[in-house]
Amino acid sequence: MSRMLTERTSKYESVVTIVDIARICNVSTASVSRVMTGLPGVKAEKREQILSTAENIGYRPNRAARRLVTNKSFMFGFIASDLRNTAYLEYFHTLEREVRREGYEFLIADSEQSVERENANIEKMLDNRVDGLMLFPVSDWLGDGNTSHLRRLDLKPIPVVIFGYLKGYGFDCILADEVAAATHLIDHLFDLGHRRYLYVGLGDLLNRPARERWNGVKQALTKKGLPASALQMTSSGSEGWSQEILTRLTSKMPPTAIICVNDLVAFQLYRPLRDAGISVPQDVSLCGFGTSRIEHTNIGDLLMPSLTTMDFDNEAVAKRGAIMLLDRLTDPSRLPRMSRVPGHLLVRESTGRAR
């Protein structure tokens, strides 16, 4: 602290407070505060003077002090289940834009797929008295139903929007409609004449979106009276499972359409299929879920053939989520909602008529 004071006498500007302004303008700190917070009850002339001296001496309100007395932080918390996933960027970007005009700042934390870390992050956010929380729950990825630590959060009078699926709590939820997406995809393939399908999952037996996609595929096929075959893999290299797929493709009754749990998995099939002399979509149709983008460029568009996929509009999800949070902020007593955003089919080159 004392070093701080000596530093202030060095090259650094000193920090000014409302007391300085009050002294200069010969008014009370109360009046300065009224002006700074935009409250009425200060004569226009004084207001002007206060505003201009504040500007002149470079006054900036101390957020910590303001937070302490108002018990509001003017901050939102954003907790991602795994920030390495680029989809969060799109979410965050949109969310930030949506609430920026309301003057909120963002505290961000990464749970890295760990329930313990998620809990610690929530505690941090509460310690900071965030005015609202956007939470991408780890439970969506681990699928072990381990959500009891969220009970404590539910007891707090703070608006929370869950970006994912969670029931039994008083939170608003927003998520993509995976089942409907799977249904659309099957419809598309069915219309092209496909009757034998192969679903390829990858190390995602517990992952909620992947599970819902698979369920959606099964339901849709069952409704059409068709059998569904799934390949669930856990390895991360493409070696083993792509080999297995090739084997099935060269069997007596091979699948004519392959549905991958996500675009990335589909991408990894391009090379093994080409090396085996199997053409897409002439020999087999290929499609995925969710669009992999890098700076506005769809990777699935670049590949040859370009990949048919069920795209989810992350921006739309984020916008709806932001609205949910803002709504709850103004009316904390409203009933919690769960909202599912439909995806849309991007038909590209990788799907064609069944041979």
Next chain:
Amino acid sequence: MSRMLTERTSKYESVVTIVDIARICNVSTASVSRVMTGLPGVKAEKREQILSTAENIGYRPNRAARRLVTNKSFMFGFIASDLRNTAYLEYFHTLEREVRREGYEFLIADSEQSVERENANIEKMLDNRVDGLMLFPVSDWLGDGNTSHLRRLDLKPIPVVIFGYLKGYGFDCILADEVAAATHLIDHLFDLGHRRYLYVGLGDLLNRPARERWNGVKQALTKKGLPASALQMTSSGSEGWSQEILTRLTSKMPPTAIICVNDLVAFQLYRPLRDAGISVPQDVSLCGFGTSRIEHTNIGDLLMPSLTTMDFDNEAVAKRGAIMLLDRLTDPSRLPRMSRVPGHLLVRESTGRAR
């Protein structure tokens, strides 16, 4: 505020403070504070009692109050020049890991390529009294030298690390060595027998990394006594410029190697080249800069042929940046440094011997 109080009597837990603990344990708030901050000078027995009652009644220190009195925020600021760029994720992820154990939280903001917004973000961070700031300057992208607003930041006694290039200020800088990277790339191609090169930039005449890459290419070629030809484009669609490239490739003395300003630009050439019947690397070698990753998967690896590129280790950059910040935190008087991290060449299928 009154609503808050009524709410506290409803389903929500009430908020506890050190006063509550002090009363229950029959000690002063000073002692409680000492225990909570881990300071010595409290008898073991009392310490135990305080700790357990704190645990029991669910006490959590109020960050705002602590910040106000200590004049430290225990927060770092992270200002990205454009968060839509996925590279920031890798940076943030690593930075967060590196400083997490020190107990810092993260305030995040997006400048969206706007100097005005960058300045507003800096003000926000200062208002929050962040203990350190990681700034990706917009000037690196706009290249208009508009950095005067950073002077005010330079006058503050707060550690800042610039992730990018900036001179004339007292900040530490960390960035990738683009010129050396370009040199390596040329060396690689030269060794393969290439003598006629085409550099393809895209809407990045002002973008600092792109400029440095082009400069590096020019320098390297000049040193070898070779001419350099560049194509600078501003359109975002690949239509016009890819046509121009095809024209050059079918001219009398066509380039045998194409160097793209980044991987994404290279990706967009795959289709037009294939459609024109030009094979890579048989007819022309192709390479880029920077690796485009989606969740650990290198896109350049998936494409056929896979793309040769100069990769930059964002994790290494982030780690060095974190160390710089931590170093300056402990010794504010050290001289500012500028550190360049070398890239490394990923030789893949898209480059081969000159024909």
Next chain:
DNA sequence: TTGAAAGCGATACCAA
């Protein structure tokens, strides 16, 4: 329309 003063919830100094 104004100002005096009482907090907000911690920390840290000083005396005991």
Next chain:
DNA sequence: TTGGTATCGCTTTCAA
């Protein structure tokens, strides 16, 4: 090893 208390910068009654 303790406790009393001033303090951080601001908001917000309450009286004037």
